[in-house]
Amino acid sequence: VSDWVLNHLRVQLEERGERFLPICLEERDWIPGSPVLDSLTQSIQHSRKTVFVLTEAYVNSGSFKLAVFLAHQRLVEDNEDVIVLLLLEPVLQYSHFLRLRRRLCARSILEWPRSSSAEAWFWQSL
Secondary structure (H helix, E strand, C coil): CHHHHHHHHHHHHHHHCCCCCCCCCHHHHCCCCCCHHHHHHHHHHCCCCEEEEECHHHHCCHHHHHHHHHHHHHHHHHCCCCEEEEECCHHHHHCHHHHHHHHHCHHHEEECCCCHHHHHHHHHHC
């Protein structure tokens, strides 16, 4: 996943897109030695959107649940939905969380296309 984020998502949003859209990367932008919770909270609070690049392993991890909880806090406190879910694996569509999210905010869920011919549409949608 890290390779995909660095080689595709970062390049497309920061280097190739029509607009420069900087992304916050843990490895690059967080202060080393800073508590993860503090860095995560600051990243979410200072971002216009929080993009979660989802794999089955990440969805089942505690770090995903914490990050989604913090992003939902912006919805509760600021009435601003900042979550964008990017599904790298189609198997994730069976998740209860994703089914609920799809019903409430369908436009905030994108699936990485299986064919390279659909990638331009994907980047435009993002």
